[in-house]
Amino acid sequence: MKKKDLDENPPQVLAGGSSNSVSIGGSQLLPSARGDVQTADQPLFKGRITREREPVNLEFPFASLDGVMTPNSQFFVRTHFPMPHVSRDDWRLKCRGHVERELVLNYDDLRELPSQTIAATIECAGNSRVFLVPKAEGVQWELGGVGTAEWTGVPLSTVLDRAGIKKGAVEVILQGADKGELTEEPKTPGEIHFARSLPLEKARQEEVILAYQMNGEDLAPEHGFPVRAIVPGWYGMASVKWLTRIEVTDRPFQGYWQTAEYAYWNRYSGEPVGVPVSEMQVKSAIARPMRGERIAPTTAYRVFGAAWSDGADIVKVEVSSDCGQTWKEAKLLGDAAPYMWRLWEFQWQPPRTSGKCTLMSRATDNQDRRQPREHNPDKKAYLINHTLPVEVEVR
Amino acid sequence: MKKKDLDENPPQVLAGGSSNSVSIGGSQLLPSARGDVQTADQPLFKGRITREREPVNLEFPFASLDGVMTPNSQFFVRTHFPMPHVSRDDWRLKCRGHVERELVLNYDDLRELPSQTIAATIECAGNSRVFLVPKAEGVQWELGGVGTAEWTGVPLSTVLDRAGIKKGAVEVILQGADKGELTEEPKTPGEIHFARSLPLEKARQEEVILAYQMNGEDLAPEHGFPVRAIVPGWYGMASVKWLTRIEVTDRPFQGYWQTAEYAYWNRYSGEPVGVPVSEMQVKSAIARPMRGERIAPTTAYRVFGAAWSDGADIVKVEVSSDCGQTWKEAKLLGDAAPYMWRLWEFQWQPPRTSGKCTLMSRATDNQDRRQPREHNPDKKAYLINHTLPVEVEVR
Known part of the structure; x- marks a missing residue:
């Protein structure tokens, strides 16, 4: 399988102005950027920005952010191999290795175990890659390789306790049913599964679950049906989908x-x-205005976005309209909750003169970690x- | 720095026949393959096959093998960065990290410590890469990325004992003065040093030394002057040259x-x-005949070569003249010694009819490990x- 960008379907959010645009909050948005008017040949692609078609990599149209929870149908999709189709009846979860007794659970077994629901923001480790200069290899995510949902499932620790962890255990490998071979560097040694590990200490935390529901619905195939891991606080690669081992x-x-x-x-x-990617880094992103948006110079504009960290509360978001020279504090919306992003807004008075203007936001968490420049x-x-x-255009 | 092969100086050992050849043991050898008649613009390049000029990668002309010890001037040279020029007066060896007390030794300090001499075969981890199909990236070593010398120096354990290893230590990193940046994949993160680690257990073995002499002479610059590590039994990347930390x-x-x-x-x-390359694998190589050599069909031919492993004795070498269908035992020469290759010979009766013929050798060590097919x-x-x-030509 070649890892290539889908050149015939460039990320439309990055495109310039369009006459076929909708007006929101006094600004102009491209239709595709809202996700809701985008068309494609499969429902999977509808409502999301296509970054890559095979394997499927789809982005949440971040400009459409309007609440804490991301709709399942718009939640970003990251796959590394052809999407596996696992039936609920055939699905088995094996727990083995450095354990007292090997376990094999079927779907009903898992559903009978005590469950919990946790709201968590999951960000792809490569989100915002399109901003890197020079251009980096990999899926060219802009802002929407991130989303928040309520996940329901069984704590991983419950399954680990039933298997009985042997002394000397240090990590837990989560392996998906998805597999394939990558023939470009870095090449895989033949066909491999997607698999990631957690230190035992993180694996045993109560927030780490084997999820079968997302926002109250059974997982969609692209989100890991029937069961995926959810590892709040860590980048998305840890939340292994189609989990079978x-x-x-x-x-x-x-x-x-790794x-x-x-x-x-x-x-x-x-x-x-070399270290494996793990915890999410403190970050904020501006949902509106979008890049290239045209903004009226006369009225105040509500800059709106989200900010998140590795589970630590966001305590401050600042906005700059002069390329980071000066910063003003934004208003945090709603309440803080661990592992969940915080929405924020900032009433911005655009300059009276026409011209290009660069907005930026930066978040600080309660561990005093702030986004770098x-x-x-x-x-x-x-x-x-x-x-x-x-960059927006005041005109 | 680009990692490229020196196209303007192809490995001549692989070339076909030549009228300007010397006759040895009834066979025809190309001049360059003997190393002793090769000319180049620097003494460094004389007597060795140039695989790459910058960084310098030079191969022992394996066809010239005629004794257990490899002359210093013909011993293979593997460098990853521009060769550092370290003066004896300026050289310092720092021992730090998870130790009771940080040490800094100068050259005289090191020379005053008890020394030992050990004969060891060192093979480059990529030796024989030219045989891989499909062609692999990297220096295109044929047979001579290997050699044997007597190394004199101070046991690494002596220095470690003086520094005092703290509880919980697991590895020892050896770092050279050589450094640079590689801008092709896999890229280095800016400028880095060459550095490799040993598990503490191996680092403490008596055979691992900080060597300052090679076959009784001070190390040549290309062999790591003034001091290099020698890690018998491991591939050459562990025997870090220009050792300073x-x-x-x-x-x-x-x-x-790693x-x-x-x-x-x-x-x-x-x-x-993923695992770091460590111990050498059981291997044998045919020094004579060379690839493409013309052999008379009438008289017996002495096939000659060397065999080595990770320190385990070689107990058997076999030779096949029918592409590995049948094997006959060769005669091991001299005595076995740990960490040193064993020379061997095999009296081969070439077929009476003219044509191409493929010879192969395979070694088995005393751990019953045999070269794979x-x-x-x-x-x-x-x-x-x-x-x-x-492949040789009987004619």
């Missing part, structure tokens, strides 16, 4: 998706060491949480 | 040369996991120890 190990997992992809460089005594190249094409420019 | 760590080192290069795939519950793609372009074909 849990492997407890006595050593750190050095799989393809080392060749979804990995970056940390510094250890000044020298780089630049992307650190050690992070490769992941963890893209620097302040993102939204 | 020893870092004891409490976690496995995930540096560039994960992005000099790494391959192992299987864990059937799924691939095919290269396992999980090993990527490393650990190339399958039985290598030497």
